[in-house]
Amino acid sequence: MKTRALTKLLSTTATPALLLTDNSIQWHNSAFDTLAKPERQQIEHWGQHGHDELLVCHGMLFERLTADDHTLVIASGHRAPAQQRQLMQALLPQLQHGTDPFFALPQILAELLQWQSAAACKHLHDGQLSLVGHWSDGQQQPPRTLKMKHSLAAPLYDDAQTGTRVQEWEAEDTHDPLLPEQGIWLGQRIDNANGQPIGHLAVWGPGPQTSMADSIHLLQLCADLVSAWSPSAESKEPPAASFIQDRLTGLPLRDALDHALTTSEQHYRNGKDYLLALIDIDALSEINTRLGQQEGDRVLCAFADKLRHVCRPNDQLFRFGGDEFVLLLPAGSHPPPIMDRLQQINRSMSEQLGHPFNASVGLAKLDEVNGSGDELLLLADSRLQQDKRTG
Numbered sequence: 001m002k003t004r005a006l007t008k009l010l011s012t013t014a015t016p017a018l019l020l021t022d023n024s025i026q027w028h029n030s031a032f033d034t035l036a037k038p039e040r041q042q043i044e045h046w047g048q049h050g051h052d053e054l055l056v057c058h059g060m061l062f063e064r065l066t067a068d069d070h071t072l073v074i075a076s077g078h079r080a081p082a083q084q085r086q087l088m089q090a091l092l093p094q095l096q097h098g099t100d101p102f103f104a105l106p107q108i109l110a111e112l113l114q115w116q117s118a119a120a121c122k123h124l125h126d127g128q129l130s131l132v133g134h135w136s137d138g139q140q141q142p143p144r145t146l147k148m149k150h151s152l153a154a155p156l157y158d159d160a161q162t163g164t165r166v167q168e169w170e171a172e173d174t175h176d177p178l179l180p181e182q183g184i185w186l187g188q189r190i191d192n193a194n195g196q197p198i199g200h201l202a203v204w205g206p207g208p209q210t211s212m213a214d215s216i217h218l219l220q221l222c223a224d225l226v227s228a229w230s231p232s233a234e235s236k237e238p239p240a241a242s243f244i245q246d247r248l249t250g251l252p253l254r255d256a257l258d259h260a261l262t263t264s265e266q267h268y269r270n271g272k273d274y275l276l277a278l279i280d281i282d283a284l285s286e287i288n289t290r291l292g293q294q295e296g297d298r299v300l301c302a303f304a305d306k307l308r309h310v311c312r313p314n315d316q317l318f319r320f321g322g323d324e325f326v327l328l329l330p331a332g333s334h335p336p337p338i339m340d341r342l343q344q345i346n347r348s349m350s351e352q353l354g355h356p357f358n359a360s361v362g363l364a365k366l367d368e369v370n371g372s373g374d375e376l377l378l379l380a381d382s383r384l385q386q387d388k389r390t391g
């Protein structure tokens with residue numbers, strides 16, 4: 001069990017959580033601290049030695065999840081403990097493997113709450129939504145960009161007070177391209193730690209097979225989890241979006257990358273490592289000449305969109321120059337499978353464009369260059385040139 005991922009995820013949730021390793025307390029969140037001492041002792045003792053499967057304490061229901069030498073004790077409330085447990089069991093392994101929660105959650109939510117469809121969107125610039133995860137009729141659907149004004153979710157972003165919205169619709173009421181003729185839609189906005197909307201979750205279909213209250217409850221819990229997982233909860237760095245963005249792709253540019261590299265150098269000195277991927281579209285000049293500048297622009301935008309979709313909350317993406325992009329990713333003990341993801345993007349770009357597409361890549365880690373951001377870029381560039389030569 002990756003305890004660091006777990007503790008990060010649960011640190012800001014409002015319900016108490018406690019992690020025991022070899023039967024002694026390794027970590028607890030601040031909600032656990034707010035309980036009276038006898039209650040804390042009761043929960044700890046039950047976590048270590050209790051025979052009952054569940055514990056009711058302080059009006060909450062506590063459950064244990066055990067793996068290897070670790071026991072995670074979490075309060076789940078009375079309403080939907082089994083669903084919360086299933087949610088965590090489905091979501092945590094995906095997060096530990098570096099899957100973006102926006103990609104993973106729709107399938108989990110649709111199956112758990114038995115809705116026909118579910119989606120998770122990130123809020124982009126210029127009134128656009130990036131549909132990252134979309135589960136419909138038992139299948140994962142491809143990611144795409146949507147116009148906010150056509151989405152039933154638009155009021156969630158207009159009115160900061162209303163984070164949750166339920167709506168019945170009929171075909172004539174909406175231009176939302178995701179929705180069938182009629183049904184019920186439930187949406188939940190996701191705010192970051194500063195209260196700014198970063199996206200939303202939605203489920204829809206003929207109606208919930210389980211109770212609507214359970215669906216609302218679980219969507220709200222997921223929004224809290226995604227918010228806790230997002231980088232702004234712990235980082236005081238200005239987001240890349242505070243730099244001027246590229247007008248074509250909406251991505252931050254070279255100055256934002258320079259800033260991010262300086263920040264990475266500082267984190268490196270505190271023991272964190274980073275992986276940089278320098279990515280260059282092959283033969284864009286040929287596409288421009290053969291198919292026109294507009295097609296070249298379309299290729300750049302589509303590629304930027306696809307790269308955006310594979311970014312996890314802590315990953316950063318930049319347009320580095322004409323046809324070059326940079327992905328800067330925190331690199332823990334399990335490096336993200338970035339080569340696999342880029343190969344998938346190459347394949348889906350070729351399918352989408354109807355002509356062959358390839359982007360070459362050079363990868364380098366900060367610890368290979370003793371923590372120097374400039375040298376990190378140089379090393380990634382020399383590997384990119386090598387990749388171009390060898391194909």
Ligand SMILES: Nc1nc2c(ncn2[C@@H]2O[C@H](COP(=O)(O)OP(=O)(O)OP(=O)(O)O)[C@@H](O)[C@H]2O)c(=O)[nH]1
Nearest residue numbers: 248280281282283284285286288293296297322323
């Ligand atoms: N359509 C379009 N083209 C661009 C833009 N920015 C740069 N380019 C083009 O990208 C091409 C980059 O040229 P090169 O660096 O030689 O790259 P390439 O043709 O992709 O060739 P290789 O990278 O060697 O495979 C040039 O033709 C630029 O005009 C843009 O915003 N839109």
